Amino acid sequence: MKLHASxxxxxxxxxxxGDDYVKVNGARHDSSVIVTPSDxxxxxxxxxxxxxxxxxAALANLGADIVLLGTGPRQRFPHPKLTASLGAARVGLExxxxxxxxxxxxxxxxxxxxxxxxxxFR
Numbered sequence: 196m197k198l199h200a201s202x203x204x205x206x207x208x209x210x211x212x213g214d215d216y217v218k219v220n221g222a223r224h225d226s227s228v229i230v231t232p233s234d235x236x237x238x239x240x241x242x243x244x245x246x247x248x249x250x251x252a253a254l255a256n257l258g259a260d261i262v263l264l265g266t267g268p269r270q271r272f273p274h275p276k277l278t279a280s281l282g283a284a285r286v287g288l289e290x291x292x293x294x295x296x297x298x299x300x301x302x303x304x305x306x307x308x309x310x311x312x313x314x315x316f317r
Contacts, residue, residue, distance in 0.1 A: 206232035206304050209297040214268050215316050217297060230312040231257055232304050242317040246273050248280065255284035259311035261303070263289050265296030267316055 207230055211218040216225050219235050227238040240250040243266050251273075254262050262281060264273070270292045281288050291299065293314055300312040 252280040255280045260309040261287040263296045265293035265314040
C-alpha cells in the first residue's frame with residue numbers, strides 16, 4: 196500500500212509498506228528498523244522470536260513518549276520482562292501488526308507527538 200502525506204513535512208513518514216518491507220520517505224527497508232520523526236536506523240532485533248531486553252532498552256533511550264512495536268504480519272506480544280526498561284523510563288508501548296503500526300505512526304507524527312516506530316518483519 197502506498198501512503199501520501201497531505202502536507203509536506205520534514206519529519207520521517209511511512210510512504211509505503213508490505214508484509215516484508217517498509218518505505219520511509221521513499222527509501223526501502225527490508226530488515227528490522229527504528230523510525231522516529233528525525234531518524235531512521237537499523238534495529239538489532241533480527242525477528243520477533245529473538246527479541247531481547249537490550250533491544251527494548253535501546254528504545255527507552257530514544258526520547259519518545261510512546262513506542263509502536265510492529266510485530267510483522269500479525270500482532271504478537273513480547274514478554275513483559277523484555278519490555279520492563281520502557282516502563283521504568285515511563286515510555287508507553289503499543290503492540291500491533293506491522294501495517295497498523297505504520298498507519299498509527301503516521302497519525303502520531305502528523306500530530307507532532309514524540310513517537311518511535313520499531314518494526315520486525317518476521
